[in-house]
Amino acid sequence: MNQLETGILYIVPTPIGNLLDITYRALEILKNVDLIAAENIRHTNILLQNFNIKNHLILMNKDNEKKQSDNLIQKLKRGEKIALVSNAGTPIINDPGNILIQKCYFFNIKIIPLPGPCAAITALSASGINNNRFCYEGFLPSKKKTRCNLLFSLKEETRTMIFYESKYRILQSIEDIIEQIGKNRHIVIAREITKKWESIYGANAILILEWLKQDKYRYKGEMVIIVEGFKKSKKNNLSKKILDTFLILRNFLSLKQSVLITSKIHQISKNNLYQHVIKKKCDKTI
Template sequence: MNLLKNTGTLYIVPTPIGNLLDITYRAIEILQEVNLIACENIKHTNILLQHFNIKNILISFNKNNEIQKNNILVKELQNGKKIALVSNAGTPVINDPGYLLIKQCHLFNIKVIPLPGPCAAITALSASGISTNRFCYEGFLPSKKKTRCNLLHSLKKEERTMIFYETKYRIIETIKDIINEIGQNRHIVIAREITKKWEVIYGNKASLILPWIKEDKNRFNKGENVIIIDGYKELKNINISDKIINTFTILRKILSLKESVFITSKIHKISKNNLYQYVIKKIK
């Protein structure tokens, strides 16, 4: 299909995931200048617009009306309109409606311009202390226990860092399932209420995450959670003597895990990476 001369533009505009100051100058400018804004929840988006004194036309665009609204928005774009696509929070399309609209835009040669911005998964990953070189995003875990357990079991030997979303209602049951299906010694990080008042980022082996959550009700009764799970690492036959373990154990009482591993590896002239893998799985 030929490119239409007067075809408009679809802007993918990330919005803050909590702290309103995380919006970019460019996002504000686009939201002011487009002809209309397609949003998940008009009332929710209006709060953001009012905060920045932005006045514009809003159209509801969510998982319940996505198919119906796709054709309407595409026609508006073909007629030269500029439209901003936003979600309730974060980068649109990531676990939210919109990819079908974008697919149609590409099909009809309508220009799509993405803006960089907030994303809970990436924000949490950056602060997790878990390897970021290779990772996979799984979105929200299934609500049904059997389906959730089957998925977790299938990922037991996934070598990449894994990122999930989970609601406050299922976080305790999900951690139990992670312990049963992936292992109690696997290192995981919980990032809750990122950028908000109750923001907490905590990492430990899976078996110690559960009591940590339960000891304070604020850790499971507010907002959504990002769960980051360290990828599977096959433990090689590493010769770790009792002497090495004793050195590490003494240092660990006063230093961080990273520092204890580093100093122990230097003292005993062994691989830092091998020692780290060993203590994560056997001691920590």
């Protein structure tokens, strides 16, 4: 199929709080497309009414994404122009729409993405934490065990980490970060970005938790958690106590299990301990 014979799907970011953050280009597209596929029609209507835009909206959320994507593809193949919007921010990121994007590529339908608001990037820019290398992890899992497993797997991630969290679990998540990543890791909490009650606060994990508990309004609304990446120690922090623990465990367990358990007990890098053991070649005579 010749791409010029099909319609166009526009990916249109919308404000994450402050309606003035909409771009002229986004307004022009929302006004002139044949229809708007919205994650929440009521929410999008508020935006459109604010700028006196009248257009046809159809619902596409996580519940009907697959079926609605097929419907939209048929419209695009007939040459219609469609704007895809989410509740707020840049569509697709933690929002429905990826199925539609994939189908557009399959049918060679043109996609035009617009630049615009994104809570994760906006918060990162003001965090003061190294932003040359970062990873976005989205919302932390709601179940404690799954959340802790994820955080533990990221303990030695050297890139800055970005998470989303709700007001209902923020205290538990910070407690889990302290337990799994470390109490001294620097964290920034960015709350209600671009909105009236916006606040950005940074400190080590313990102080962040204390700060949140001092005032319940500090964890109201939507939050971005930015966690400093792991920094390798320049000095050998493998004390005699740590090595003694490893040797005791090694009498009963495999090398891998002994290293893992020792690192958890003493809150140290398992890689450092493993490399030390390998360097000594004989782990039972450290």
